[in-house]
Amino acid sequence: MDNNRAVAIYTIICFFICFCQITGQTLKGYVHVNKKPMNAAEVFIVDSEQKKYFTITGENGQFSIELPNKKWYSVKIFSNKKLLLDRNIFLEGNKIENFSLEEKEVEIKGLDIISKKKIIQQKVDRLVFNVENSIIAGSGDVLDAILLAPRISVQNDEIKIMGKNKILVMLDNRPINIQKNDLINYLKSIRSDDISSIEVITNPPSKYIAEGNSGIVNIITKKSKTDYWNLTLNTSGQISSRFINKDGIIYNLKHKDLSISSSVNYAGGYSVPTKFSNIEYPDATWTENNNQLLLTDNFSSRISIDYKINKHISTGAQYIGSYSSPVIESNIESNIFGKSNNNSLIQTKSKDSKNNKFTSFNYHIIYAIDTIGKKISFDFDYFNNIGNTSQVYATNIINDLGSLSNSQSFSSGKNEGAQRINNYSMNVDVEHPTSWIDFNYGARLSFTNTLNDIKFYNLNEQGINLDKNKTNQFSFKEKNQAIYFSANKKIGDKWEAQVGIRLENIQTNGFSKTLNQESDIRYTKFFPTAYILYKLNDHNQFSVNYGKRIHRPEFSLLNPFKYIYSPYSTSEGNPYLLPEFTNNLEFTYNYKDFMITSLYYSDLKDGFDMLNMLDNQSKIQNVRPINFITNKSYGINQYFYLKLFSWLNVNLTLNIFNSQSKSNTPITLSYLNGWNLETKADLNFTLNKQKTFFLGVNLWQTSKGVSNLDRNSSGYQVDASLKLLLNKKLQLICYANDIFRSNIIAYTGFSNNNETFYRNYDDLRFVRLSLVYSFGNKSIKESSREVKNSEEKERAVSK
Structure with a gap:
């Protein structure tokens, strides 16, 4: 078959x-x-x-x-x-x-062959924020510009599309496959003056992989006819409860038909996250305080080379490598308050040491068949991830007055785990415009092999003893074959339509050597997409889009063996975990240059999540992923882009939505319905006439509401930044995050009729001082040829 x-x-x-x-x-x-x-x-x-x-x-x-x-x-x-x-x-x-x-x-004065574009444009399958037409967005770096783009939120150094779980960031239609911290530093090194536009794709077309209920942010740069080179050095010191330093070097070169981009980054230091939980058992209340010390130690490098062989053929390659060795030290104090004053105290200390090596390689070749847009693109991708972990814990029961059953006064253990992941994929993409309709089609093959090896040792007075009953080897293989097709048609001056279909065929095999347990899962699914755009006039545009998405479980969630953190805390994977599917429908109204109203609906089936299963007798908590959630949500997202004064720009977003979740397991609530409110405001001040001194204030707030089958508390966050451009080469930035230490959101749920309460804080309040120094002979000259091509091109290209 x-x-x-x-x-x-x-x-x-x-x-x-x-x-x-x-x-x-x-x-x-x-x-x-x-x-x-x-x-x-x-x-x-x-x-x-x-x-x-x-x-x-x-x-x-x-x-x-x-x-x-x-x-x-x-x-x-x-x-x-x-x-x-x-x-x-x-x-x-x-x-x-x-x-x-x-x-x-x-x-002629300028290029009058093209009318001036709006700051925000609605296209059939995406929103376009034209950075070059925004004075404030064009005076900083790319991250400053992203902050102003519609529906985008940058919070705690993470870029999000409001209403989406995660996003893919692309530069000139090619994914930036680097880690979150490195991504932020990389974007800060690119001047917004070198950016033409930022595309926000909330419902990706069929040419993009259907994985994840996510969106895409595509950064389009201006092109240069001239040769140049530039070197950017950046360093920052971040003070929260402890200190973290981040340093990086970025080098870019364009010489004739050769382009090179490279970077090296390092981040190291400590933070102090805290976790608190409370569980109401029938006979006792269990509270737990977990104070952690987290060591960040990460080194990464990237180099990409592109070469234009002739006017038809261009080719290139990209290498990304990273090595990280984080360490988490936890000091957990658990208090068990019995209903009959039979209280107990448990102390657990643990140290979790990891090292992770990641290698990624991409080769691509593009053949431009003619000058009207026909082209073929081929990509080969490979990545290898090697992860090792060692976790040691020691648990002492300081006082046991009968609230615990079958308890030992002291226990200690060690977990050792190794994971190897290899992936190969090939992708062919064809753009085929004709005189009456534009086609886009292609195919993708992907092969993934993973191997997990987990060992558990009992630590006691006799030494280190391997527990074979708690040791496991688990392998997982996945094959994915996909083909896709889409067509785009403009109907007169007012209408534009685009339809697409993606077919993905999946085969998976999981095998546990220790348990002698094998699981085979095969499925074939269609993922349709559809878009319609109607331009009533220059000031009023309407669009509607639909898309189906899939979210497959991470490989670590499929390993069936238990990972032991303490005698009362374990976790395990589920080899029979199935993917979840989401249908998304969105209607958008765009008025002039500053207001976007979006009505959206989302339908989730077979949703999976980590479920904490509590045992009322032993008080053991076992976390396991299962498919148990069905969710329907609908809401409205309101966006305003306001230029109140020449020195003040305001970006406002209001998101109101209703969430209705059902569960097919008796462990949780069977149904939960509630409303949620999120607001975001970004205020950008130009503090001098020379436009070299800027103040940014960012405010975010969420109301009480629901998250799947849990209720969440309200929370807010206030950030502020000062940026000084000392000259064209040097930037000085002072940034304060979560100034009032207010982004502490608590979640309340139920497990086996026991009320659970969780509240975490990731040490988000910090002050960061950064220096960015760039030099070289870079001179990006706006050319009518390249800028016009990027401005008028109607479809995106994914590599």
Whole structure:
């Protein structure tokens, strides 16, 4: 069966490649000014449907461009921002046209061939925040610009789309596959002046993998004709309860057809997170305080190389490597208050040491078939993750007055775990525009192998003894074959529609050597997407989109063996855990340049989560992931972009939604319904006329509400930053996070009719002082050719 599927996918790919070879008609031309050939003149062509094409003349003034047949075209020719010629032609079949001019050129102010774009644009499948049209967004770094983008929240150094679990950040349509801390430093090193736009994709099209109920933030940079190199050094010191330092170097080079981007980052230091829980048993109340000391020790590096072989073919590769060795020391004090004053006290100390090596490699090649947008892209990706952990605990029962059963006064143990993950994937993507509709299709193959080896040792007076009953080897394999297809059509000046379908075929196999237990899961699923955009006029636009998503469990959740933290705390995986599926529907109204209203609905089936299973007799807590949640939620997201004064810009977001969750296990509540309110405000002040001194204030608040089958308390957070541009090379930034230490949200739920209460704080209140120094001969000059291409391109490309 697998061979048949592989043959079918191979046949479809071959058909796609052959189908892609269909080309349009060719317009060849010669540009002469005063009877002399014009070199590097910019040829800008617009058809009757306002589709735009672009090319550039060679040394002999010749150009060649493929266009859809039987249409009228407006041809404008520029040189150094001067309009040389404006002519209308009709194309039917291949044609050669001479464009000669003997009169004096007419200079124009700027490029009036393109009307000024709005700051925020609604496209059929995404929102576009045009950074180059925003004065405040264009005066800092990329992270400053992201803060102003609609529906985006940057909180505690994490980028989110409001209403989404996680996001994928891309740069020029290519994923930035680096860790969260490194990602923030990387984005801070890019000037917002070098950014053209930021695309917010809340419901990704079918060409993107269907994994995760997530969104995409795609950062589009301006292109440069000139060669350049630049080096950026950044360092920061962060003080919370302890100290963390972060340092990095970024080097970029463009020389002719070669581009190189590289970085090295290090983060090290300590933080002091705290955790508190309370469980109401029928005969006792169990409270637990966990004070932790967390060591961060992470080194990472990245290098990407791209080379344009000729006008049709470009290729490149990217390497990412990281090594981290965090350590968590926990000091847990558990108090058990019996209903008959039979109280007990337990103290547990543990040390969890990890080291993780991550290696990622990507190779890609792009073949641009013609000048009207036909192209084929091929990607090969590989990653390898090697993780080792060692966790030692010692538990003392200081006082036992009968509230515990079958208890020992002292126990100690050691967990050792190793995990190996290897993944190979190949992706083919084809863009195929025609004169009446634009197609996009492709295929993806992915192979994943994981091996988990867990050992448990009893530590006692006799020494270290391996407990074979608590030791396990577990392997997991996953194969994924996917094909996708989408079509985009503009209908007149007001309507645009896009539909897509993605088919994913999955086979998984999990095997526990110790338990001699094997699980095979196979499924084939369709993931449709649909988008409609209606432009009532220049100030009012409406859009609606639908998409289906899948979220597969992490590999660590599939290991069936128990991991022991103390005699009263264990966790285990579930090899029969199934993926969860989500249907998303969204309606959006965009008014002018500053207001976006979104109504959304989400339907989750077979949702999985970590479930804390309490035993009323032994008081043992065992955490295990299971599929037990069905959730329906709907709400409204209101966004405002307000420029109140030349020195004050305000970004406001209001998110109100209702969540209705059902459970199919008697361990939890059977049903929970509630409303939630989230608000966010970003205030950006320009403090001097030179626009070198800035103040940012960010406020976030959430009301009491529900999270699946738990109730959550309210919370808020206030952040502030001062940025000083000492010159074009040096930036000084002072940032204060969670100033009032107020982002402490508690969750209340039920397990086996026992009320549970959890409240954690990750040491979020800190002050960070950063220096960013950049130098080199970087000179990104806005070229009409490249900027126009990026501005007018209607679809995104994923690699």
